[in-house]
Amino acid sequence: MTDAVIQLNNLNKSFNHSSGSNHVLKDINLKVNSGEMVAIVGQSGSGKSTLLSILGLLELADKGSYELCNQNTRELSEFQLSQLRNQHIGWVFQNFNLIADMTVVENLTAPLRFNKKVKPSEYSQLIHDVLSKVDLTDKKDFFPDELSGGQQQRVAIARALICKPDILLCDEPTGNLDSENSQKIMDLLCELNKEGRTVLIITHDERVALCCQRAYKMSDGILCAVHNQEFKRVV
Structure with missing residues (x-):
């Protein structure tokens, strides 16, 4: 068993359209070990959002391999x-993606209903625990529109x-x-990482990347490692 929870080898992704093909990801190689906090920095259109969709199993690559927690994702069915x-994956989005007509508790209950390992009798304690962690009990x-942006993002992290x-x-x-x-x-994300969670952040903000243990720059579909002490100079 390897310590890598994310392993990409020569990953490629293209999108076809009427005027031709757009090669979005070009021979991406990435290894993220359990417990690491890693940033991928790039401007809009660099390919970082497509890469995140593949990492989150929302998109499939055209070529190359992706192993998530030692499982080759190419060999799995949609259900698997x-x-x-x-x-294995919790998502945190820029726009929070909270359901507007649900309370905080209802937003946190929604993903639990899809988790057959959790009994309804356990919901209340789990919700209390995560809200305590993000200081929003x-x-x-x-409702989401009664909260500030920062509070909404903390609810989104609690949901994740x-x-x-x-x-x-x-x-x-x-x-x-x-x-x-x-x-x-x-x-908060740094604290969660110290507790043992692997955190991967897509961002355009180099200040966010400087909080992470390792950083990568994505440009025109190419991913390159960046040393944090050099980050402000090369990004």
Whole structure:
């Protein structure tokens, strides 16, 4: 068994359209070990969102291999991919993706209903635990539009944690937040990483990348490792 929870080898992805083919990911190689916190930095159109979709098993690559938690994803059915995703991956989105007409508790309950390993009698304690972790127990009966942006993102992180995933995939988690709330979210993600979770962050913000143990730059579908001490100079 390897320590790698994410292993990409020569991954390629293209999209075909009426005017031709767009080669979005070009021979991507990436290894993320259990317990690491890694950033992938790139501007809009660089390919980082497509890469995240593949890492989260929402898209499939055209060529190359992707092993998630030592399982070759190319060998799995759609049902098996769904099971693997639900078991190992928690998502944090830039736009929070909370359901507007549900309270915080209802938003956190929704993913639990898809987890057959959790009994309904356990929901209340799990929700209390994750809300305590993000310091929002007093907001459990609030609706998303009654919360600040930073609070909504903390609810989104609580939702990502509710099924106890090994890996957090974060898509621009500070993209819609001011600097103060951005720092609070990064502090929270760093704390979750210290507790043992693997965290992978897609971002355009080099300050976010500097919080991580390792960073990569993505440009025109090519992924290159970056040393953090050189980050501000090369990005």
